[in-house]
Amino acid sequence: MTPIRLLLIIALLCCSAPAAQARAIVDMAGRKVEIRDRIERVVTLGAVPVINGFLFALHEQDTLANGLPPQLARKYQYVFAPGLAGKPVVQGAEKGLAVEDILALKPDLVLTMDIATAQKLGDLGLPVVFLRWTAPEDVKALMALLAEAFDKADLARDYAAYFDAVVSRVSAWSGAALNRPRVLYVNLRRLTQPHRIAEWWIEKAGGRSVTDDGRLQESVTFSLEQMLAWDPEIMIVADQGELKTAYADPRFKDLAAVRDKRVFVAPMGAHLWANRTIEQPLTLLWAASLIHPERISREKLEAEAAAFYARFFDKALSNEQIDEILAGASER
Template identity: 45%
Template sequence: MKRKRVFLSLLMVFLLIASVMVVAGCSKEKEVDTTPTTRTITDMAGREVTIPAEIKSLATVGPGPVLNSLIFAVGEGDKIVNGLPEFARTERWKYQHKFAPHIKDRPVVQSASFDPNVEELLKLKPDVVFTMEARGSVEQTAKVMSNAGLPTICLVWTEPEEVKQTIELIGKVLNQEKTAKEYCKYFDDTVARVNKAVDTISEEKRPRVLHCNVKSMSSPHTITEWWISQAGGNSVTKEARITENIEFSMEQLLKWNPEVVVVSSPDQVDLMYKDSRFKDISAVKNKRIYPTPVGAHIWGNRTAEQPLMLLWAAKTFHPESFKDVNLEAELISFYKKFYKYTMPEEEAKEILNGGPVVTGQKQ
């Protein structure tokens, strides 16, 4: 009888343990089953977009170099599954392939007018597509892709500091919110750092500055007015700029008589020095023609490298006030921290000298 009681007691203990394990297993299984596999994001066009909880791949459609620069800024360039647009498939854009080597041979997913190639995108099966205003309506482009079953996030960047909102949204989508906040802090700290020095510079010492493509006699992008002003210059196109890109005549250029000219490519520096039409311009006389740096994108245009452009412009306009700023070190640190790229010093120098030169390329 005693042995029977012991046996029953042991049996009950065994059954109790077994039942606990079954309950625990069921609870664990239930927990896994209820883990969200999707989430909803509100993009910069106010659209609600359902995306996977974890993003393993992405595509960029629109102004490719700009979009990629933003993705690089949160360290997620390795997730891009498409290649650059046709216009950017030259040596001029080689740093795109330094930052994301795998995209060099990836397919083009848009037409020359930035219309998405939905068929190609569907083959690539990205978890999310990022697009930004280029030609036409960004919402319309997003609608085409969304209707094809491609979760699409609209980015909007019209005001200079909207780059921070853009980076924050990308960080949220790609689960890189910490890096996005660090980028925004770097942006604000850089602006404050430059402002502190520029605020001590008198108005008469702030040069008249023109940012232009001298071959087409045009000044690109409204953002020009922001970085010139922030860096302690007076933009000669500020009053004339009523559209994103403006054209001007030789007569107008001579009237502006800029003291500093920032051109779109290194070859345009020599063009201005050698062409007699420009000989009476102050910037030519005083050898103050400079090519805008080019990394992931042309720094004078919209790019995640905007804080670097501000530092470069401030040091270029006011070398004495910023003599302690080591631009090469700034580049190496920035690209390491945000782009996850270890940049050799010679590459930093090339970027600061206007980036790769492509003979005969239209700039």
């Protein structure tokens, strides 16, 4: 994009904007952001499926102005927001952000979890809100912030109450458990535990994460020798290909989880449940059903998932769709 063309787009954007914005909110970096009273076009950047999930929970999927990058496409994103299929893609794995295309969309709100992106686009005059999710319960603060932007505080309160109720329920189960099995959430291709939030849900669900050493980094890499020494009793993987690898690769045959057929694929709804997602309460219930199956049956888990999507995403899913999500079979 040439500097002259960029300036023309910025000028056009400024001319088309109202003389004064209706209100201001403070984002999770402490930045004051002026936004319009009525938000009709939202651009989500970076962790697009994660951010989109919050809009689904606020029943604002129709405001999404951009589509999913191919590498981040998830089948149920299109189920929860059918209009995504026809929206322009404004970021890519190789070219990064298409700034010109973002400006041309004239968004009322831009959402990102990358502070550099927030600052860059904010300097161009766009209303960019930075979202931070480091601690597990940040999901509630993030939901409350976006609910403020859309004037839907009641939905944020409802979600927070449900989140707390599930954590309390599952904590009671795990607290009464006599043993905590060794659990590993793993990317077998890279021998990493890819997301720190898994340390939280494994512990809350009644397991003992073998990678939980108090680390601060998002992911941790380890050797095959270390993995064998940990000898996890339960393994969680991200997709069906990894499940096949766990059982087919001779390097893993002596692991307790492999021997006992306790390798499981994380469910995939709006996003992968094992990672950061608005579906985190379901992650806890699902993990508890694996670690202490006497506490929650498959039938109860299915009912809980169906109720969650109906209540928070305003989407009634069929039994087949719930089964597909729980099986982790909806990857793309």
